[in-house]
Amino acid sequence: MTVAENRAAWLETELTRVDGQSPRDTGSAPLGKHLKMAGNPFVFLRGAAQLFYADIQAGYLQLPEALYTLPKTRIMGDCHTSNFGFFTEEGSHGERVVFAPNDFDDACVGHAVWDMARFAVSLVLCAEYCRGLSKGEFPQVPGDKDYAGKARVKADAAEKAVRRFLEGYQQRCDMLIASPDYHQQVLADFPDDHILSKPFNKARARAAGGADFLIKSALAKAVDVDAVTLRFRDRADKFQRVSADTYQQLEQTFAPYMDDTVLDIVARLDAGTGSVNMGRYYLLVGPADYQGPQDLSLCHIVEVKQQRKAAPLFYFDDLSPVNRLNPAHLTLECQRRMQRFPDLVLDEAEYDGQHWLVRSRHHAKVGLDPENVALGKKARKGGFEEYAETCGHALALAHGRGDRRSVRFEQAVTGVLPAHSEAFVQACMEYAQRVREDWTLLNQMLAREV
Known part of the structure; x- marks a missing residue:
């Protein structure tokens, strides 16, 4: 094999190992x-x-x-x-x-x-x-x-x-x-x-109280803020409604990590690049007695995201005992250290046999x-x-x-x-x-x- 052929074979092996499907797989549609x-x-x-x-x-x-x-x-x-x-x-x-x-x-x-x-x-x-x-x-x-x-x-x-x-x-x-x-x-x-x-x-305009909070914030983009009952928008390109059983399981598992009542849950589709094939849910959190737009600043979205082993640790597994933490716990620990004031809703949990990171979606995220x-x-x-x-x-x-x-x-x-x-x-x-x-x-x- 030529150098290029060897590199291509290795590249295919690595992509298949992490993503679960070969780019050469002609038996199914290519991974997004x-x-x-x-x-x-x-x-x-x-x-x-x-x-x-x-x-x-x-x-x-x-x-x-x-x-x-x-x-x-x-x-x-x-x-x-x-x-x-x-x-x-x-x-x-x-x-x-x-x-x-x-x-x-x-x-x-x-x-x-x-x-x-x-x-x-x-x-x-x-x-x-x-x-x-x-x-x-x-x-x-x-x-x-x-x-x-x-x-x-x-x-x-x-x-x-x-x-x-x-x-x-x-x-x-x-x-x-x-x-x-x-x-x-x-x-x-x-x-x-x-x-x-x-x-x-x-x-700054997207933050709670900012000029664009009601139209451009992460909350406003994902949620129908004009609805009497607050819920995620019907967007087939981004959100997928979950079954009643899945909804119940998700709420039962993750409600203890929230800072308020879970108002709605959807699966988040096709988000990210490196982690695009990892499980991800959005939980809408706010007052159980939500009264309307005046209460929007009390609401926010919490992302629950499946975690896998950090990329460097596939090849360097002896850097520190800290890296033996489960993937979600390690992400949590590093974010808390690297940020001055990390999210108040930031945790990790087990669900469906996997480790999941729990974190707030910032209103003002740009x-x-x-x-x-x-x-x-x-x-x-x-x-x-x-x-x-x-x-x-x-x-x-x-x-x-x-x-x-x-x-x-x-x-x-x-x-x-x-x-x-x-x-x-x-x-x-x-x-x-x-x-x-x-x-x-x-x-x-x-x-x-x-």
């Missing part, structure tokens, strides 16, 4: 997850976190050894440009909108350099995707805006952004060392000329797609690099909170990172090419031309 991943290399990276860690273990991604000497900390595990965003602290119970990591499904105790590298690779693929989208090289997502001809980041923006990301990460570590209340810092102020000012204001940070005049004029630097600050804060007793982690970063930044950048730029090649192989397995 695989079709999503085939869309472009950036989404491919998002959907296959396990490949990233397999390549680290195999030596295909060789990061500077000195960066592995940093103290282990809680890491995101699936760190990329679209796993940062805006939300309110303490979930839907809070009022302050912050910018921070927002996905912990693959979180564990591990090496900070893994998060840093995965984010850096995603920057490269994010920029390339948006440049291609503007030039008509990638298909438009049905129902999305037409991005053909839109201002796009320059060809050298990706490498500049990776460097700005590292600068932001180190700057925040320096700030944390100098500040006695380092673990209480958050990113919650974005001036009008910042790339994140628009989504920041959008998030995520960031590649188009939000790498397309448009502001992005082209340095906004993309500005976004990368901001994520560097946010990630350093999250990593630093792994140890709230000292700043030993931050001191280690400032002592090691500067001398090895160049080697780190080059390793990540080269690995982005491997992701592109794997994306092509997936499309070939699905018999799609690219």
Whole structure:
């Protein structure tokens, strides 16, 4: 077999192991997850976190050894440009909108350099995707805006952004060392000329009491807020009604974790990318005597999501005893450590023989797609690099909170990172090419031309 054939066979094995179906399977329809991943290399990276860690273990991604000497900390595990965003602290119970990591499904105790590298690779693929989208090289997502001809980041923006990301990460570590209340810092102020000012204001408007709470919040989008009896909207593309027996079982299992009465339950369909094939339910929670729109701020949505083993732990199972926690408990533990004020409704439970994470859906949640940070005049004029630097600050804060007793982690970063930044950048730029090649192989397995 050729090198490409060997890689394709290995890729098929890994995708089948995690997703339960081979991309070559002609006996059934392709998985929606695989079709999503085939869309472009950036989404491919998002959907296959396990490949990233397999390549680290195999030596295909060789990061500077000195960066592995940093103290282990809680890491995101699936760190990329679209796993940062805006939300309110303490979930839907809070009022302050912050910018921070927002996905912990693959979180564990591990090496900070893994998060840093995965984010850096995603920057490269994010920029390339948006440049291609503007030039008509990638298909438009049905129902999305037409991005053909839109201002796009320059060809050298990706490498500049990776460097700005590292600068932001180190700057925040320096700030944390100098500040006695380092673990209480958050990113919650974005001036009008910042790339994140628009989504920041959008998030604040969606929070309870905000101008768009009744029309744009996570609650308003999912629930018929004008109905006398509050319930989820009838949306066949997103929600599926569950049987009476399933409803009863779900309510019996998860009601003890709620902060109010369960008003309605639906199955959530086709959400996420890497976890698109995992079970997920939405529970509408609020006062049993709900009186109408005046009580909406007392209601919120709780997501109950099936968890599986964090991606890094398939290949590195001896990093820390903490990682022996069940998958949902580990996600919960890491999120609580990495956020300043985590959701008030955040727990884990067993249901149907699986481990499930219980967490609030933030009213003000605003995520960031590649188009939000790498397309448009502001992005082209340095906004993309500005976004990368901001994520560097946010990630350093999250990593630093792994140890709230000292700043030993931050001191280690400032002592090691500067001398090895160049080697780190080059390793990540080269690995982005491997992701592109794997994306092509997936499309070939699905018999799609690219």
